[in-house]
Amino acid sequence: MARKTGSHSEITGPRVRAAAQRLFARDGFAAVSMRQIAAEVGVQAGALYLYTPDKQALLFDLLKAHMDDVLSHWAAEPKGGGPQDALEAFVRFHIRFSLTRAEAVFLSYMELRNLTPEHFARIEALRRAYEDQLEAILAEGQVAGVFAVPDTKLATMAIIAMLTGVNTWYREGGRLSRGRVEQIYQDMVRRAVRA
Amino acid sequence: MARKTGSHSEITGPRVRAAAQRLFARDGFAAVSMRQIAAEVGVQAGALYLYTPDKQALLFDLLKAHMDDVLSHWAAEPKGGGPQDALEAFVRFHIRFSLTRAEAVFLSYMELRNLTPEHFARIEALRRAYEDQLEAILAEGQVAGVFAVPDTKLATMAIIAMLTGVNTWYREGGRLSRGRVEQIYQDMVRRAVRA
Numbered sequence: 001m002a003r004k005t006g007s008h009s010e011i012t013g014p015r016v017r018a019a020a021q022r023l024f025a026r027d028g029f030a031a032v033s034m035r036q037i038a039a040e041v042g043v044q045a046g047a048l049y050l051y052t053p054d055k056q057a058l059l060f061d062l063l064k065a066h067m068d069d070v071l072s073h074w075a076a077e078p079k080g081g082g083p084q085d086a087l088e089a090f091v092r093f094h095i096r097f098s099l100t101r102a103e104a105v106f107l108s109y110m111e112l113r114n115l116t117p118e119h120f121a122r123i124e125a126l127r128r129a130y131e132d133q134l135e136a137i138l139a140e141g142q143v144a145g146v147f148a149v150p151d152t153k154l155a156t157m158a159i160i161a162m163l164t165g166v167n168t169w170y171r172e173g174g175r176l177s178r179g180r181v182e183q184i185y186q187d188m189v190r191r192a193v194r195a
Numbered sequence: 196m197a198r199k200t201g202s203h204s205e206i207t208g209p210r211v212r213a214a215a216q217r218l219f220a221r222d223g224f225a226a227v228s229m230r231q232i233a234a235e236v237g238v239q240a241g242a243l244y245l246y247t248p249d250k251q252a253l254l255f256d257l258l259k260a261h262m263d264d265v266l267s268h269w270a271a272e273p274k275g276g277g278p279q280d281a282l283e284a285f286v287r288f289h290i291r292f293s294l295t296r297a298e299a300v301f302l303s304y305m306e307l308r309n310l311t312p313e314h315f316a317r318i319e320a321l322r323r324a325y326e327d328q329l330e331a332i333l334a335e336g337q338v339a340g341v342f343a344v345p346d347t348k349l350a351t352m353a354i355i356a357m358l359t360g361v362n363t364w365y366r367e368g369g370r371l372s373r374g375r376v377e378q379i380y381q382d383m384v385r386r387a388v389r390a
């Protein structure tokens with residue numbers, strides 16, 4: 001007996017996403033076929049189309065789910081009282097969250113160019129919403145006189161690039177613990193922006 | 196009459212590289228065929244093999260040429276007397292050089308995963324040689340007592356990631372001139388590391 005589409009989606013959705021993310025991250029979006037994703041999940045290619053209309057929709061889903069995750073987790077993060085505490089919280093959060101979702105972060109940077117213009121615009125808007133969270137902290141500290149930043153937008157982009165860079169070199173069990181890395185980056189960021 | 200391989204290579208080499216870089220940057224290494232590169236250059240696919248043994252060799256050539264370029268241009272850059280001047284020179288150089296070679300920089304980050312392990316190791320060694328240049332400046336400033344950096348390796352990675360990030364958002368003719376962007380980043384970096 002054929003399963004209903006609904007229940008089928010519920011069962012395979014997370015597995016389809018996980019398989020697509022793994023293959024896209026390993027081989028690149030362009031090189032991966034729907035057939036390969038289906039094989040990785042262990043279903044027929046036809047079954048995949050019950051879950052997603054096409055590979056583009058799958059990529060957009062992955063990138064959107066990641067940004068939604070970033071935004072909701074940051075919203076739930078304790079931030080302390082003032083802008084200095086909030087900045088420390090942001091640095092710690094961004095490094096920790098990025099390292100625990102390294103594959104999703106990698107994909108988010110690598111495959112932006114493969115989104116359709118409409119999908120790209122939606123992901124960009126979510127990224128901007130996240131950047132705005134940091135910029136608001138910097139602007140608040142500026143008003144309070146605790147930060148001296150010549151341009152809050154540039155400082156935002158500089159800090160996020162610096163923090164995301166950790167993903168390119170950090171290895172668990174390496175020379176420095178994650179906590180120590182977070183401390184060192186907090187120290188550099190604090191000094192870069194303080195009044 | 197058939198041309199000699201040597202003279203043929205001299206004629207088409209730069210055009211092959213330019214075409215490959217353009218196509219790899221636009222569509223990704225995996226999605227581009229030797230046939231497409233040949234068509235872009237305006238030669239038969241067979242002629243391409245007079246210049247390069249395969250697509251992998253072409254990718255390695257592009258990434259290696261870029262790193263050789265970075266290193267030789269940095270070596271030729273005026274650096275002033277002490278570590279503070281050298282750090283300002285490095286920030287200005289890295290932003291300016293990266294923005295003028297945006298396609299090569301993009302490719303260098305995007306296609307590392309498509310290098311063979313042996314090619315990857317050679318490119319990594321060149322990247323490390325470049326990172327070592329900045330780390331030496333930080334270490335010198337540390338000894339001289341003008342910088343206070345808890346970990347020169349981490350500061351190196353943080354600064355390079357921050358500077359390369361400019362490529363993702365900077366647009367010529369945008370809100371800020373390149374000179375102004377360089378100044379703002381110099382200011383942030385100087386403050387992040389000073390004693």
